[in-house]
Amino acid sequence: MVLFKRKITAAMVLFFAIFTFIMLNDSLAPAGASKSAQTKIKIAHIAPEGSTWDRILREFNEELKEKTDNRVSFQIYSGGVAGDDKGVLSKVRIGQLDGGAFTGVGMGDILPEVRILDLPFFLTNEGEFERVRTGLTPYFKKAFAEKGFILIGWIDAGFVYFYSAKPIHNLEELQRTKVWAWEGDALSRICLEEIGVTPVALSIVDVMMGLNTGMIDTVYNTPLGAVSFQWYVRTKYQTSTPLGFITTALLVRKKTFEKLSQDDQNTMVALFESHFKGLTQLIRKQNIEATEVMKTRGIQAVKWSQADINELRTSCERTMRKLIGKQYPQSLLDEAFRLRKSTSTSLQP
Numbered sequence: 163m164v165l166f167k168r169k170i171t172a173a174m175v176l177f178f179a180i181f182t183f184i185m186l187n188d189s190l191a192p193a194g195a196s197k198s199a200q201t202k203i204k205i206a207h208i209a210p211e212g213s214t215w216d217r218i219l220r221e222f223n224e225e226l227k228e229k230t231d232n233r234v235s236f237q238i239y240s241g242g243v244a245g246d247d248k249g250v251l252s253k254v255r256i257g258q259l260d261g262g263a264f265t266g267v268g269m270g271d272i273l274p275e276v277r278i279l280d281l282p283f284f285l286t287n288e289g290e291f292e293r294v295r296t297g298l299t300p301y302f303k304k305a306f307a308e309k310g311f312i313l314i315g316w317i318d319a320g321f322v323y324f325y326s327a328k329p330i331h332n333l334e335e336l337q338r339t340k341v342w343a344w345e346g347d348a349l350s351r352i353c354l355e356e357i358g359v360t361p362v363a364l365s366i367v368d369v370m371m372g373l374n375t376g377m378i379d380t381v382y383n384t385p386l387g388a389v390s391f392q393w394y395v396r397t398k399y400q401t402s403t404p405l406g407f408i409t410t411a412l413l414v415r416k417k418t419f420e421k422l423s424q425d426d427q428n429t430m431v432a433l434f435e436s437h438f439k440g441l442t443q444l445i446r447k448q449n450i451e452a453t454e455v456m457k458t459r460g461i462q463a464v465k466w467s468q469a470d471i472n473e474l475r476t477s478c479e480r481t482m483r484k485l486i487g488k489q490y491p492q493s494l495l496d497e498a499f500r501l502r503k504s505t506s507t508s509l510q511p
Contacts, residue, residue, distance in 0.1 A: 201421055203414060204237045206244035206253070207263035208366055213390045214441075214448060215317055215410070216240045219263065222437040226430060234426050242367040247271070248346050249365075254415060261414035263317060267347045269411060272309050275490035276302055277349050278498050279409040281482055283475040288442070290502045291407050297501040301494070312419040314412040315434040318442045320384040320449045321404035325397040327379040329462070332470040333357060339380040342369055349489065356484075357477040369393060384408055385452035386445065394456045402463045403471055 209215040216238070223236040244250050244259065247268025253259040262268065266280040278284075278298070285291040295316065306313045330336050336359060343350040343361030354361045362378045364371075372378040373396035381393050382405060388394045412434065419427060457463075466474075486492050 199233060201234050201418075201426075202237050203234070203260045203418055204239070204258075205261045205263065205412070205414070206239035206250045206259055208242045208246055208250075208265070209240060209263070210390050211240035213240075214386070214444065215263065215319075218437055218441060219412075222434055225437070226433050229429050229433065230426050234422060234430060246344075246366045260418040261311070261314075261412065263410060263412050265319075266349075266409040267344050269409070269413065270349065270489075271346075272311055272413070273302065273305050274488075275305070275494055276409070278490050278494060280349060280406060282353055282406045282478040284478070284482065284498075285407060285502060288446075294498050294501045295409070298494070298498065301497075306413065307416060310416045311413045312416050314414055314431060315438055317410040317412065317438055318445050319408035319410050320386060320445050322382050322384055322406055322408055323388075323404050324401040325381050325383065325388050325393060325461075326399045326401075327373075327397055329399045329464045330380070330401060331464055332466060333473055336380070340376075340378045341380040342372060342378040342382070349485075352485070353478060353481050356481045357474060370396070373397070385449045385456065389452040389455060394459065394461055398460065399462050399464050400453075400456065402465045 207215070207219070219236070219238055223238065227235045239259075244253055244262075247262070247264050248271065250259060250262040250264070251268050251271055254261060266277050270277045270280075279291070279295055285294055299313075299316075303313045324330060324336070324341075326339055328335075328339065330339060336357070339359075341354060341359050341361050343354055343363050345363040345365045351361055351363070362372065364378065369378070369381055370392065373381070373393060379397075381388075381397065383391065383393060385400075387408070388397075388400075422430070482495070486495060
């Protein structure tokens with residue numbers, strides 16, 4: 163019995179010695195050293211695999227792995243395999259994913275006021291868009307963080323146009339078409355209903371099916387998006403007047419981001435900015451090239467009269483006012499107007 167007790171005492175001494183050694187070594191380790199140990203961040207997006215956005219995300223990921231000695235990496239699910247923005251966000255909220263490259267639809271589900279950037283006929287050229295987005299970024303970063311997300315950075319997409327099976331010359335003709343609206347996107351639905359259009363709600367991953375079956379005959383996207391998703395194959399016409407911009411950004415769960423050391427957090431944000439800094443010019447170039455590709459395939463541009471454009475813009479301005487207090491506060495819209503201040507009055511691609 164005495165021997166048994168001695169064995170227990172020796173084992174306990176050994177255990178506490180090991181425990182104390184571990185604790186001392188941990189406390190002497192550099193701050194944040196225990197963080198970022200092989201952290202894989204699972205994200206998803208709807209852009210087709212191999213598209214410009216997908217390719218640059220993967221290039222960013224490769225350099226991130228290199229610069230963090232493989233401590234941090236992304237596992238990227240492309241092409242809507244994890245669902246559209248709504249599907250990706252639901253997977254983030256239950257812990258299956260850590261974030262995603264979201265359009266305004268997904269971001270708006272987290273932070274409704276970010277949809278100010280998507281308002282039709284509000285930001286009428288690249289200069290206005292960049293001024294407003296840059297000026298409001300500190301507000302959006304803080305607001306997203308309060309919702310449990312880190313805004314890593316913005317991803318440019320470009321101008322949005324209508325693509326249709328029949329030519330649309332004016333508002334009356336638009337009202338007679340079967341216009342797609344992203345399922346769950348209240349902003350698009352409200353804007354379309356305000357101009358007398360009853361939209362057909364579909365997930366973005368079901369748009370091609372809708373075009374093939376005749377459920378819809380009119381969609382909206384950037385030229386590069388229309389080509390990437392192959393929607394232009396089922397449409398014959400493009401309105402020459404753009405509606406506005408598509409806003410996209412990489413968001414990561416705050417809990418996941420905070421697992422990284424401060425150095426690795428800084429490295430991620432800096433690398434993302436450097437990889438996507440030159441994207442604006444590239445996207446503009448590729449949107450022009452995509453438009454030319456569609457022209458060679460028979461897509462015709464349809465020009466609206468200035469009177470019809472003004473009517474559409476007036477309707478959109480009414481919608482903008484109706485959304486105050488529901489989508490965004492008056493103060494934020496006022497700040498967006500202040501930042502937008504420009505001599506430009508027309509939408510130029």
